[in-house]
Amino acid sequence: MTQTSVASPAACPLCGSQALTPVLERTGVPVFQNALLATAAAARAAPRGDLALLRCGDCGFTHNHAFNPQLIAYGADYENDQSLSRTFARHLDAMADRVIGALPVGATVLEVGCGQGGFVRRLAQRGPGRLRAALGFDPAYRGPREPEPGVRFEASLFDRQAAASVPGGVDAVVSRHVIEHVSDPVGFIAAIRAALGTESEARLFVETPTVDWIFAGTVLQDVFYEHCNYFTADTLHATLQAGGFIVDQMDCVFDGQYLWAEARAGAPVPVPRAAGDGQAAMRYAAAVTAEIAHWQAQLQRGSPTVVWGAGAKGVTFATTIDPDATLIAGLIDMNPGKQGRFVPVSGHPVYAPAALPMLAPRQIVIMNPNYRAEIAADVAALGITADILDG
Numbered sequence: 001m002t003q004t005s006v007a008s009p010a011a012c013p014l015c016g017s018q019a020l021t022p023v024l025e026r027t028g029v030p031v032f033q034n035a036l037l038a039t040a041a042a043a044r045a046a047p048r049g050d051l052a053l054l055r056c057g058d059c060g061f062t063h064n065h066a067f068n069p070q071l072i073a074y075g076a077d078y079e080n081d082q083s084l085s086r087t088f089a090r091h092l093d094a095m096a097d098r099v100i101g102a103l104p105v106g107a108t109v110l111e112v113g114c115g116q117g118g119f120v121r122r123l124a125q126r127g128p129g130r131l132r133a134a135l136g137f138d139p140a141y142r143g144p145r146e147p148e149p150g151v152r153f154e155a156s157l158f159d160r161q162a163a164a165s166v167p168g169g170v171d172a173v174v175s176r177h178v179i180e181h182v183s184d185p186v187g188f189i190a191a192i193r194a195a196l197g198t199e200s201e202a203r204l205f206v207e208t209p210t211v212d213w214i215f216a217g218t219v220l221q222d223v224f225y226e227h228c229n230y231f232t233a234d235t236l237h238a239t240l241q242a243g244g245f246i247v248d249q250m251d252c253v254f255d256g257q258y259l260w261a262e263a264r265a266g267a268p269v270p271v272p273r274a275a276g277d278g279q280a281a282m283r284y285a286a287a288v289t290a291e292i293a294h295w296q297a298q299l300q301r302g303s304p305t306v307v308w309g310a311g312a313k314g315v316t317f318a319t320t321i322d323p324d325a326t327l328i329a330g331l332i333d334m335n336p337g338k339q340g341r342f343v344p345v346s347g348h349p350v351y352a353p354a355a356l357p358m359l360a361p362r363q364i365v366i367m368n369p370n371y372r373a374e375i376a377a378d379v380a381a382l383g384i385t386a387d388i389l390d391g
Contacts, residue, residue: 013061021057022053024051024053026050029345038341043347064225088371092122096127100123109174110174111176117141120153133152135152135166163196214230221391236250248264298363306364308371310343313391319345356379
């Protein structure tokens, strides 16, 4: 992978401006971070794409100009369940309670882009007597089709016809970690608004990573192909308004890494020209090359090294820092669906935590500081004394 000049920009997908400034370019990155492969050879042959991050000087939005949505087709090998982590499970519980607590008794809640339904099931489990029903919509859903108490899943997009099929109507829509994946974020929100109908008073809950956290910490592993959009609180607010919702609340959650927005149905509002100074993006752009060099030197000094986490962050870190798989012995992940498989493009193997004694690492690089205490406890329980480093 190389750092080169960014190609000529087109237009900001949020406000349409052509006043775009290059932030980062990276070539040959995995198209799918969460689609691990059965063999190292298949992994090295995985589909690749390019990153060309541009920041809008008029509205402040950052997007991947090189993103090609035709490369994205989520299949049965896509596995992104993080709920096996105790830390992340607590976050999911907290956000489910927040949704339930904001709604009247007897509400119907649905999730757009529900994945395999983990959050929808949490809503149903934590809201007995509070919710009338919890529904999930996702074309990639491949879980059980038989009815579950208070839960229904549809392996399809959520649209006007789907909304009309919900008995009693829809009281709230949740969309977690979806909007950063779609090339037309305003169109995505507007489609949800249109599906609800003009008379709807439904609420909308949106969670997405905040680019402020990425830029402030020079976080290499949170910029990857599947995420074509990178939101600040202001640009997420503008997106929701442009899509036809009135924003009531905007918070940072998960120790500042995610934005959480609560809104209600309204009328579209044009995107304001309020870009801010953009200095954080420029500092990030200037620091990336040195950060990569730092980690390559660190891994050479501390071999053998493993990376804890074979999700999007771990795969991005491994393929960016060690594209030839010579510095990292493997990735560790608690998800059985990832274990025994290989990282796209670089071909790093993925192991269960129980493999750590065999790997005997001198250092373990963790992908998210929120998991440090949990990982340290698991490492200690295995009798491993390696240094634990925040990636």
